[in-house]
Amino acid sequence: xxxxxxxxxxxxAAPPSLGxxxxxxxxxxxVAALVAWGWALGFHLxxxxxxxxxxxWTAVGLYVVRMRPRHREGWLFVTIGAAHAVMFFGRxxxxxxxxxxxxxxxxWIGVWPLPVVIAVVGWxxxxxxxxxxxxxxxxxxVWSMFAIATAMAAVSALWPVDYLRVGIGAPYPxxxxxxxxxESLWGAAQACYFLFQLVWTVALVIRIRRARxxxxxxxxxxxxxxxxxxxxxxxxxxxxxxxxPGLLALPVIPLxxxxxxxxxxxxxxxxxxxxxxxxxxxxxxxxxxxxxxxLGVGSMVPAPTTALSLLATAVVAVAFEPLRREAQRLAxxxxxxHRPTPYEALAQMAAEAELGPDDIxxxxxxxxxxxxxxxxxxxxxxxERQLEVVGAWPxxxxxxxxxxxxxxxxxxxxxxxxxxxxxxxxxISLRKPAGEVLTATEGKVLxxxxxxxxxxxxxxxxxxxxxAAARRIVTAEDAARRRIERDLHDGAQHRxxxxxxxxxxxxxxxxxxxxxxxxxxxxxxxxxxxxxxxELRELARGLHPSVLVDAGLAVALATLADRSSVPVxxxxxxxxxxxxxxxxxxxxxxxxxxxxxxxxAQAKVVTVSISLTTTGSLDVRVSDDGIGCARxxxxxxxQGLSDRLAAxxxxxxxxxxxxxxxxxxxxxxxx
Amino acid sequence: xxxxxxxxxxxxxARILAEIGFEVTGQARDGSALVDLVAADPPDVVIxxxxxxxxxxxxxxxxxxxxxxxxxxxxxxxxSQYVEVHHALRLMEDFSGxxxxxxxxRVSDLGAFAADVRRVATGDVVIDPELVARLVRRRRERDxxxxxxxxxxxxxxxxxxxxxxxxxxxxxxVSAKTIEGYVRSIFTKLxxxxxxxxxxxxxxxxxFLRRE
Numbered sequence: 001x002x003x004x005x006x007x008x009x010x011x012x013a014a015p016p017s018l019g020x021x022x023x024x025x026x027x028x029x030x031v032a033a034l035v036a037w038g039w040a041l042g043f044h045l046x047x048x049x050x051x052x053x054x055x056x057w058t059a060v061g062l063y064v065v066r067m068r069p070r071h072r073e074g075w076l077f078v079t080i081g082a083a084h085a086v087m088f089f090g091r092x093x094x095x096x097x098x099x100x101x102x103x104x105x106x107x108w109i110g111v112w113p114l115p116v117v118i119a120v121v122g123w124x125x126x127x128x129x130x131x132x133x134x135x136x137x138x139x140x141x142v143w144s145m146f147a148i149a150t151a152m153a154a155v156s157a158l159w160p161v162d163y164l165r166v167g168i169g170a171p172y173p174x175x176x177x178x179x180x181x182x183e184s185l186w187g188a189a190q191a192c193y194f195l196f197q198l199v200w201t202v203a204l205v206i207r208i209r210r211a212r213x214x215x216x217x218x219x220x221x222x223x224x225x226x227x228x229x230x231x232x233x234x235x236x237x238x239x240x241x242x243x244x245p246g247l248l249a250l251p252v253i254p255l256x257x258x259x260x261x262x263x264x265x266x267x268x269x270x271x272x273x274x275x276x277x278x279x280x281x282x283x284x285x286x287x288x289x290x291x292x293x294x295l296g297v298g299s300m301v302p303a304p305t306t307a308l309s310l311l312a313t314a315v316v317a318v319a320f321e322p323l324r325r326e327a328q329r330l331a332x333x334x335x336x337x338h339r340p341t342p343y344e345a346l347a348q349m350a351a352e353a354e355l356g357p358d359d360i361x362x363x364x365x366x367x368x369x370x371x372x373x374x375x376x377x378x379x380x381x382x383x384e385r386q387l388e389v390v391g392a393w394p395x396x397x398x399x400x401x402x403x404x405x406x407x408x409x410x411x412x413x414x415x416x417x418x419x420x421x422x423x424x425x426x427x428i429s430l431r432k433p434a435g436e437v438l439t440a441t442e443g444k445v446l447x448x449x450x451x452x453x454x455x456x457x458x459x460x461x462x463x464x465x466x467x468a469a470a471r472r473i474v475t476a477e478d479a480a481r482r483r484i485e486r487d488l489h490d491g492a493q494h495r496x497x498x499x500x501x502x503x504x505x506x507x508x509x510x511x512x513x514x515x516x517x518x519x520x521x522x523x524x525x526x527x528x529x530x531x532x533x534x535e536l537r538e539l540a541r542g543l544h545p546s547v548l549v550d551a552g553l554a555v556a557l558a559t560l561a562d563r564s565s566v567p568v569x570x571x572x573x574x575x576x577x578x579x580x581x582x583x584x585x586x587x588x589x590x591x592x593x594x595x596x597x598x599x600x601a602q603a604k605v606v607t608v609s610i611s612l613t614t615t616g617s618l619d620v621r622v623s624d625d626g627i628g629c630a631r632x633x634x635x636x637x638x639q640g641l642s643d644r645l646a647a648x649x650x651x652x653x654x655x656x657x658x659x660x661x662x663x664x665x666x667x668x669x670x671x
Numbered sequence: 672x673x674x675x676x677x678x679x680x681x682x683x684x685a686r687i688l689a690e691i692g693f694e695v696t697g698q699a700r701d702g703s704a705l706v707d708l709v710a711a712d713p714p715d716v717v718i719x720x721x722x723x724x725x726x727x728x729x730x731x732x733x734x735x736x737x738x739x740x741x742x743x744x745x746x747x748x749x750x751s752q753y754v755e756v757h758h759a760l761r762l763m764e765d766f767s768g769x770x771x772x773x774x775x776x777r778v779s780d781l782g783a784f785a786a787d788v789r790r791v792a793t794g795d796v797v798i799d800p801e802l803v804a805r806l807v808r809r810r811r812e813r814d815x816x817x818x819x820x821x822x823x824x825x826x827x828x829x830x831x832x833x834x835x836x837x838x839x840x841x842x843x844x845v846s847a848k849t850i851e852g853y854v855r856s857i858f859t860k861l862x863x864x865x866x867x868x869x870x871x872x873x874x875x876x877x878x879f880l881r882r883e
Contacts, residue, residue, distance in 0.1 A: 486727065489722065489727075489752055490676075490677065493752050493775075494677040494679065494680050495679065497680060497752075497775045497776060497778070497779070498677070498679050498680040498683045500776060500778070500779030501680070501683050501684060501687055501778050501779050502683060502687075503779060504687075504778070504779035504780060504781045505687045505690065505781060508691070508781050508782075526779055529779075530776050530779065533776055534776070537752055537753060540752075541753060546722070546727070546728070546753070547753075547755055547757075549728070550728040550729060551757065555757050558756070558757060559755050559756065559757065562755075562756045562805060562806065562809070562881065563805060564809070565808075565809070567809070
């Protein structure tokens, strides 16, 4: 199973309704009032965390439901926060030094709902991050949890079983018989809290194992916050013998959850966990190693403590780096999951090359990113000062401007040069998550991948150079044709016309001097000459019609239509003139297609339509209503144009069915 | 007055025009030189190449426009290696008569060429027969020319070449009255509005012939 990180995305919520906004505001004001009034009544360390929980859970919950009005997890948070607000206020009231009116009842309200509120917390953890349980199989579990919690709350409401722990000064308002039974029941029931914890821990672990993509990160935020709080709790218990630091630190959990639910900086969690794992593991290892040497060795061998300390320091110093590498590998594996092995990566790259040239470089970038755990991989092609993007992961539209190698070096990226036969052809840039380095193994496999990708970059570059060269050849051929046409026009054609003029004059003269025989022969010669000039004219015109250059494709095609023996419908829709070689090619295609339609198709009418496609190609279409069954090979003149079309990267399609005419279509990329 | 960038042709034509009774008052090698010559001493008619320096495109038509603005009574004959319909249409649209558009080859038939030049000099329109023949020859989807008799088609082709009714009568050896009958019949059958002036009539006929 390979893991492909998805780039973080923001979701857009519909504007919430007025009623919803009013509810959010109402809850916010009520909770704020309860908490503020509660604080105003005095400070009690044992109850302070309830005030913090009320404020933080409510704030995060309300923020979430304001962004996503129907978000169930958000409403669960609001419920937890509001319940804590009520309990906090009740306890503050009941804990007040001086007697306050109705203090026993309000204090009472601050105590007994706790089991149910804890059940809601459990539910919200099991349903994190979307408010929906991992599966419907969990519903009975949640129901049972609530049933037990409700029973516990009932006991706590009827008998003062939890009063001693909380230390409420106001007297308990009820006096029912059976207090002893209730207290023994309560003692057993408290074990259910551990059961609750077990249940939601199991649910969370299952969810983490099944999660993919963004949800993994959301759950990691929650786990990180919970672990952090447990760390504080343990530290507090060890150092001060009090759970209060851990309880007071609880607000980090709703804050982390809120960020995770709204996917704010979702991916920043990975390096944090990674770092924390490495530091934690190293701390534990170094402490254990030091203790083992100083205490363990010290108890077996009599040696001065200073020497043992020195020895321990030396051992730690020597073993530190290899251990750190192992710890890092372990952390990488836990945080980033499985990465392709060098062999897998190379095999995948080769398999992808088989798929064809479309976005091959984007896919190569993705493979590299997966293999070395980079957050961004960009393939640049070109000389050192003019590098342009040819492939990227995550995919993105290539920017128009080029950059230089030194620009890239300044951006703090890992760079690998793409060279072929000693010439630099491009660069591959990688961005690793903040604080991560490129390991030696990653570096090695990257080198192999770069050399493979480099070959592709070089090949694509050469292909593009070839295309440009082919285009230049077409342009050069057009220029040569124009030059020959001009030369004929200015040279041979003029001479022949002048000769005709002379022959005309001689013929007139012969008639004038009374030599009809000579006049006849000269007139004959003149007629033959005119035939020759007509043929030469058509030849020159076919080489490169001057009207194409002077007046553009539309007018040039109209002159073709004027000369066509088959009626031609013209539909030319061009906002601007395409490049000269494109115009000329379109003209030749239409010319050949018209000739073909006139000669073989027995067409009654030919429709020529020229338009620009949305991708900026020139779409040339010539359809006739003739007998059909034409094929490219049989459309002789078009076959002759195939090299020219191929050089321009154009496609030529001939569709023809007996009885329904022939359509010849050429799509000429203008770029 | 003659303008052409090919010296040989220009001098040959000037000499032969002089031989058949024209007075050649000036020669130019490009359009702007021709306009200068016309400005200095306007002739009855100029004969100019269509493609000349500097661009070898439509310099002849540009020069003709400037000459028409400068000296409206000077007839302009444009000669070209190719005759194209769009040029003819442009000339008919831009010039109200006194203009000719001919293949260069036409000059070798001295008699006909001299007649065409004289007609342009007197304000008539002359369009190359090859261009008109090409349009008349064209097949069309539903050919309205099928409605015309053979004689009427001949008359239509000659009208497209710029011949007036009187010239048509001479050409076809019939009376002016007969010609008027043919012309009326053609315009009715083709549903054309006859223009008052000849260039309008030529324009209408050329545009009609060019339709699919």
